Amino acid sequence: EILVVVFLRGGMDGLSLVVPLSGNDRGYYEDARPNIAVPLSGSNSALSLDGQFGFHPSAAPLHQLYQSGKVAVVNATGLTEASRSHFDSMEFIERGTPGVTTTASGWLARHFSSAHNLPPEIVMPSVSVGNLQATSLLGDRDTINLADPDSFNLNIGPWEWRNAQRSALRHMYTGDTTWLHASGLQAMDAMDIVELNTSGNYTPSNGAVYPSGSFGDGLQVIAQMSKLDLGLRVATIDLGGWDTHVNEGDAGAGYFANQIEDLAEGLAALYTDLDGAGPNNYTQRLTIVVQSEFGRRLFENGDEGTDHGHGNPTIVISGNAIGGVHGVWPGIGPGQLFDDADLAVTTDFRRVLSEILIRRMANNHLGYIFPGYSDYQPLGIV
Secondary structure, eight states: OOOEEETTOOOHHHHEEEEHHHHHHHHHHHHHHHHHHHHSSSTTTOOSSSSEEOOOGGGGHHHHHHHHHEEEEEEEEEESOOOOOHHHHHHHHTTTTTTTTOOOSHHHHHHHHHHHHSOOOOOOSSEEEESSSOGGGGTTTTTEEOOOOOGOOOOOOOOOGGHHHHHHHHHHOOOOSSSHHHHHHHHHHHHHHHHHHHSSOOOOOOOOOOOOSSSHHHHHHHEEETTTSSSOOOEEEEOEEEEEEEOOTTTOOOOHHHHHHHHHHHHHHHHHBBBBBBGGGGGEEEEEEEEEEBBOOOOOOOTSOBBOOOEEEEEEEEEEOOOOOSOOOOOOSTSSTTTTOOOOEEHHHHHHHHHHHHHTTTOOHHHHSTTOOOOOOOOOOO
């Protein structure tokens, strides 16, 4: 199984991604957002999911996957106790310990240390796309940070020294069995294989087209590493720019629409790229989970943006998804909002991740991965 965790940094406005379409909530939504509400008709109209909710029009590539049953939308997820601090909320979620930012490891690192179904040696069990290890993988010594496969090589002197340097380093790393020696040898193995197999331009499969920019490039890295069959189990990648306090965009257009377009095109390209046949059918063991630290307030502010909120949708994309809209919708009418301002949280974010861990990653050690969490019941998303 391959789990891809996409974190939308900045607090994504989930009420503009998954939009109320009908009933009293539609009226509340339009009244609260006179300028930025996603319309029901016209060129920028919402794309219906189930009649009650719809995707932002710029999420058309995700909507196509949804119609194929490959996307599960879980409404009103997040931290059960609100924090409107970006830093704290991201730490709570990535460490898997709400209310505690000092936990020594991330939830994905604890998954690896408690998973009993992994081979004793994997060349590349986890990749954190970019220059820093994701906090969710904090404490995992096998994670490889990778932004560009072409630069993942030995670069410590003139080219003519490289072979001698490789031999010397391998001799050093095989001289003992400590974690440092083992990690160094693993890094050498990964570097050799990646450098050997990723030279030149990458051609996506099935006509997949990734968006330009670092997010699309990073998703291509994940696809490449998946296809190399190096044992990749987890990949993390970020997409920032969601702190939309000002000029979010009127009537389904503008800045937020461009952000959603980048997200949706990238995720659809990754799924298409990995959707093969036989041994190349990676989507049958692929699960993508998309989350953010919190949502935005129901009411637009005076700058036609939205301020820090609470509940938010989580998106799950998989060849094994149980497609549809899931979770308990709390409503956005009077008396239903958290702090009279935000979408309430009705599904703990750990419940979504726990189902993926159990049903796709075959790891049921929830008490270890999420200390203090004991309220798990499957939602039926995968």
